Amino acid sequence: MEYVPDTRQQLILCCECGTxxxxxxxxxxxxxxxxxxxxxxxxxxxxxxHWCKNCERYLQPPITWMSCDLExxxxxxxxxxxxxxxxxxxxxxxxxxxxxxxxxxxxxxLTIQKExxxxxxxxxxxxxxxxxxxxxxxxxxxxxxxxxxxxxxxVRQKVDHQRTFFYLEQLILKHNAxxxxxxxxxxxxxxxxQYAHRAHAIKxxxxxxxxxxxxxxxxxxxxxxxxxxxxxxxxxxxxxxxIPICKDDLV
Amino acid sequence: MAxxxxxxxxxxxxxxxxxxxxxxxxxxxxxxxxxxxFESELSxxxxxxxxxxxxxxxxxxxxxxxxxxxxxxxxxxDQELQxxxxxxxxxxxxxxxxxxxxxxxxxxxxxDYVALVHPDLDRETEEIIADVLGVEVFRQTVAxxxxxxxxxxxxxxxxxxxxxTSVQDQDELSSLLxxxxxxxxxxxxxxxxxAGMVVNDWSAFAGIDTTSxxxxxxESIFKLQDAHPSAIVGKMRDSLIDNxx
Numbered sequence: 001m002e003y004v005p006d007t008r009q010q011l012i013l014c015c016e017c018g019t020x021x022x023x024x025x026x027x028x029x030x031x032x033x034x035x036x037x038x039x040x041x042x043x044x045x046x047x048x049x050h051w052c053k054n055c056e057r058y059l060q061p062p063i064t065w066m067s068c069d070l071e072x073x074x075x076x077x078x079x080x081x082x083x084x085x086x087x088x089x090x091x092x093x094x095x096x097x098x099x100x101x102x103x104x105x106x107x108x109x110l111t112i113q114k115e116x117x118x119x120x121x122x123x124x125x126x127x128x129x130x131x132x133x134x135x136x137x138x139x140x141x142x143x144x145x146x147x148x149x150x151x152x153x154x155v156r157q158k159v160d161h162q163r164t165f166f167y168l169e170q171l172i173l174k175h176n177a178x179x180x181x182x183x184x185x186x187x188x189x190x191x192x193x194q195y196a197h198r199a200h201a202i203k204x205x206x207x208x209x210x211x212x213x214x215x216x217x218x219x220x221x222x223x224x225x226x227x228x229x230x231x232x233x234x235x236x237x238x239x240x241x242x243i244p245i246c247k248d249d250l251v
Numbered sequence: 252m253a254x255x256x257x258x259x260x261x262x263x264x265x266x267x268x269x270x271x272x273x274x275x276x277x278x279x280x281x282x283x284x285x286x287x288x289f290e291s292e293l294s295x296x297x298x299x300x301x302x303x304x305x306x307x308x309x310x311x312x313x314x315x316x317x318x319x320x321x322x323x324x325x326x327x328x329d330q331e332l333q334x335x336x337x338x339x340x341x342x343x344x345x346x347x348x349x350x351x352x353x354x355x356x357x358x359x360x361x362x363d364y365v366a367l368v369h370p371d372l373d374r375e376t377e378e379i380i381a382d383v384l385g386v387e388v389f390r391q392t393v394a395x396x397x398x399x400x401x402x403x404x405x406x407x408x409x410x411x412x413x414x415x416t417s418v419q420d421q422d423e424l425s426s427l428l429x430x431x432x433x434x435x436x437x438x439x440x441x442x443x444x445x446a447g448m449v450v451n452d453w454s455a456f457a458g459i460d461t462t463s464x465x466x467x468x469x470e471s472i473f474k475l476q477d478a479h480p481s482a483i484v485g486k487m488r489d490s491l492i493d494n495x496x
Contacts, residue, residue, distance in 0.1 A: 010418045015440045018464040023414035027440035 025120040033122060039114040040126050042085030049079065049106065049130045054140040065137045070106075071096040079108050079130055089114045097127065106130040149182055149194035150235060151201035155208065156190035157242040164212060164246045165190070177207045190242075198236050205238050213243040253455040253470045256288040262438040262458025263446045265404070266311045269356070270449035270456065272363065272407075273318035274339055275299045278308035292454045300338040303331060312446065315359035315366075315400065320344040320383040324353040346383045350376045357400045360393075360445060362407045365428050367391045367399040389427050394420065401445045407452050409472040411435050413442050433472045437461050 011020040014029035021029045028036075050059035057065040060078055068074035076094060080086060089112040097107040111125045142148055157165055172178050178193070180200035185192040195201045208214055217239045225232035245251060258267040258281050267278040268289070275293050277286060279301045289299050304313045305326035315322045320343060323332065327347055336345055350373055352358045358369035359380065366386040368377060377388050393402045394413040402413040403424075410432045412421065425432045437447040438458040448457040448469065455469050470476055 010416070010421070010434060012414045012434050012436065013464050013468055015436050015462045015465050018467075023434070023442075027414055027436045027442065 026117045033116065033120070034124070037116045037122065039089060039112065039116065039122050039124050042088060043083055043110075043112075043128070044085070045126070045128055047079075047082045047128065047130050048133050049082065050135040051132050052137040052140055053134050054143075055137060057137060059135065059137070065139070070101060071098075075106070076108070079106065079128075082130070083128065086110075086112075092123065093125075104132040104134075106132060149196065151195040151198045151238070152236070153193040153195070153201050153204050153208075153238045153240060154190065155193070155240045155242065157244060158189060159244045159246070161246070164242055168208070168212065168242070171211050172207075175207070177204060201236060201238055205240060208240055208242075214240050215243075216240045252292065252453070253457060253466050253473075253475055254288060254292060255459045255461055255466070256285055256456050257459040258285050262441070262460050263443075264311075264456050264458055265356075265444075265446040265449050266309050268449050268456070269311045269314055269316065270451045270454075271297075271316055271318050272451050273297055273343060274321075276302050276310055276314065276321075276335075278310050279303050280308060288456065292456075298338065298340065300335070302335055302338075305331075310356075311449065312354050312356040312400075315355040315361060315380075315384075316343075317361050317363045317384050317386065318343070319363070319385045320346065322355050322359070322380065322383060323347050324355055325349045326353060344383050346379060348376055348379060355400070356445070357398045360400045360403050360405050361386055362405045362428075362430070364407065365389065367393070367403070367405075367424075367428070369397050369399060371397070391424065391427065393424070399445075401443055404444045404448055404450050405430070406450045406455075406473050408474040409433070411437075411444050411448075411450075411469065411472055413444060415442070431472065433468060435465065435468045435472075437465050437469070439465075 012023050012027065014021050014032055016028055016032035019029050026033055052065065055067070057067045058075065058078055060066050066074060066078065076096065080094060091110065092113055093111040095109050097109050099105045099107050108128045108130065109125065110128060111123065113121050113123045116122050180195055181193050182196055183194040185194070193204055205216055209216070219237050220234040223233040223235055256264050258264060258278070267281065269276040274297050275289060277289060277299060286299065293299055302310055304310045304323060305328065313324050321339065323345065325347060332345070332347060339345065348355065352369055352372060358372060360367045361384060364386055366380055366384060366388050368380065368388055368390055370390045370392060372390065380386065381388050391399060393399050394416040396402050396413065404411045405428070409430050410428060412424065412432055412434050414434045414436050416434045421432050421434060436442055437444055439460040439462055441447050448455060450473050453475065455473055455475055457466065457469060
């Protein structure tokens, strides 16, 4: 006679509603456990994401602006970072739900797992809605306010023929020293190089000083100041005057 | 009649009381509500006795017994033993047992005919159980757990076992004990059945958190639906009256 093991699944009654369930650590059916414990409690179901209309970049707090496509991986990472309660639970799956782009809403579907009742793990899927609020990023603001540059290097040579200047231009091109320049304006007697950051301007001044003899002066113009935080915005200008003699000149 | 009770805000009624067909033991020091629940069901029929074992209140887990006898651990003091002896009916024999596994309520589950014991129990203890309680003794486990007294509740009509007991184990135990068994929970999903409730042939007491589903399972497996003390005279006479030998 062969021994056939009895594989009938033994069932108990859920202690709340009385449906027959296989035994589990809580001894309640899934619906009853869900109705008592909500694992999505600490997680906000609605959040805001900031977006710049001009350059179509999303704000990643506190100061970075990132350009990403709708329903892309970077956008998903950005959205998930906004949810504070997500560190306490284990994230199993996350994905986008399609929304009309003009509705300015992004919907993300999340599946999380959390431990309840000691030794029971509950898994739940839910949806979070993000409102896309438009906010102008600082770079676009500057463009709009025509407040484009923060530092300027004014290169001048007071001489009739500007052979050194042409030579300088070739040198700049060769060494790629004009990389961070926002704008180059030609004026009578020389060039103006405009930069977004003071450091870039100083680098250009150093470069010029290393190639030709120069005399430089720096000045600042106050744009705005904040007394409470004791900070101030300036426009920096470096006036660089090249030596008036060129090669082959008679001195 | 299955009734809910609580001892000092604890659901574990089986820890603080012991119920058989001829007596009921309760722990000392609880509120009168607890005692009144027992006495309203039982006081006309069986004595309700306040005791302590070794100065503790966990008498349900330290003692084991049925209508013929009571077994107490070796930590019971002489005064306590004397008090129990004075309070219990004459027909009930009391024996103090020297046993390494001294929580007798956890290692022995018994009704008036059979007893299940911890597989590691001493041979002498097994013989004493068979002798004092007048039962047939089987060494068994419940749901692969050796503490049979904690994980099952037994009466002459039926038994409730740990929810994870497999169908095979249930069949095997049922054939040993000759009573129907069901796997279930008490006290809102707690699987420690023996500590969570006490039962005899006509009444059962479970913790206050027991849901109505669980209580209905208890009432059906222990056949308590119409049971009230007068019924015992008719239908359950055999379980209460000694054999005329």
